[in-house]
Amino acid sequence: MSLELFTSLLADALVIFGVFIMTIGVYGMIRLPDTYTRLHAASKAVVLGVISLLVASVVTGDPKIIFRVVLIAAFLVLTTPVSAHVIARAAYARGEGMRSPDAVDESDKGLISDHRP
Amino acid sequence: MHEIVFYFAVAWMTGLLAISVAAVIKIHSTAGRILALDMLTLILVALLVLYADANRSPYYLDAAFILALLAFVGTVAAARYHGQRKIF
Numbered sequence: 001m002s003l004e005l006f007t008s009l010l011a012d013a014l015v016i017f018g019v020f021i022m023t024i025g026v027y028g029m030i031r032l033p034d035t036y037t038r039l040h041a042a043s044k045a046v047v048l049g050v051i052s053l054l055v056a057s058v059v060t061g062d063p064k065i066i067f068r069v070v071l072i073a074a075f076l077v078l079t080t081p082v083s084a085h086v087i088a089r090a091a092y093a094r095g096e097g098m099r100s101p102d103a104v105d106e107s108d109k110g111l112i113s114d115h116r117p
Numbered sequence: 118m119h120e121i122v123f124y125f126a127v128a129w130m131t132g133l134l135a136i137s138v139a140a141v142i143k144i145h146s147t148a149g150r151i152l153a154l155d156m157l158t159l160i161l162v163a164l165l166v167l168y169a170d171a172n173r174s175p176y177y178l179d180a181a182f183i184l185a186l187l188a189f190v191g192t193v194a195a196a197r198y199h200g201q202r203k204i205f
Contacts, residue, residue, distance in 0.1 A: 057170035068178035090200025091148035
C-alpha cells in the first residue's frame with residue numbers, strides 16, 4: 001500500500017469519526033433534559049468532532065493549511081471551556097431548574113424541580 | 118480524502134445544521150438557546166474546514182477562525198448579560 005493511499009484513507013477515517021462524534025453531540029443536545037446536562041454534549045462532543053475534522057485536514061500536508069488548522073484547534077481548546085463555564089454560571093444565576101433524574105443540588109435555591117420526565 | 122466521503126460528510130453535516138437550528142428554536146431556556154447557537158457556529162466552522170480540506174485552499178480556514186472567534190465573543194457577551202445583567 002502506497003503512502004498516498006494510506007494518508008487518504010486516514011483522512012477518510014478521521015472525517016467519518018468526526019462526523020459521527022458531532023452527530024452524537026447534536027443528538028445529546030436535543031435529547032438531554034436541561035441546560036446543565038446539555039453542556040456536556042455541546043462543549044465536549046462537538047468540539048472533539050471539529051478537532052477530528054481539523055486533524056483530517058493536517059493529512060493534506062500543505063504548510064499553509066497546517067498552520068491555520070493548529071491555530072484553530074488551539075483556539076477552540078482554549079475557548080470552549082470558558083464559554084461553557086460562562087453559560088453554566090448564567091444558568092445557575094438565573095436559577096434554571098435541574099431536570100435530570102439523579103441531579104444533586106448543593107445550593108439552597110431549590111433548583112431541582114418536581115416536574116421530571 | 119476521497120470525493121464520496123466529502124459529499125457524504127457535507128450532506129450529513131447540513132442535516133446536523135438543520136437539526137441544531139430546530140434546537141435553537143425549540144429549546145425554551147435562554148441559556149440553552151445560547152448554548153445551541155454556540156454549537157451551531159461550531160458546526161459551521163466544521164463545514165468550512167471540510168470545504169478547505171477538499172479544495173486544498175487555506176483561505177476558507179481564515180473564515181473558519183474568524184467565525185470561531187466571533188462565536189466565542191458573542192457567547193460570552195450573551196451569557197454574561199443573561200446571567201449578571203452586565204457584560205464586563
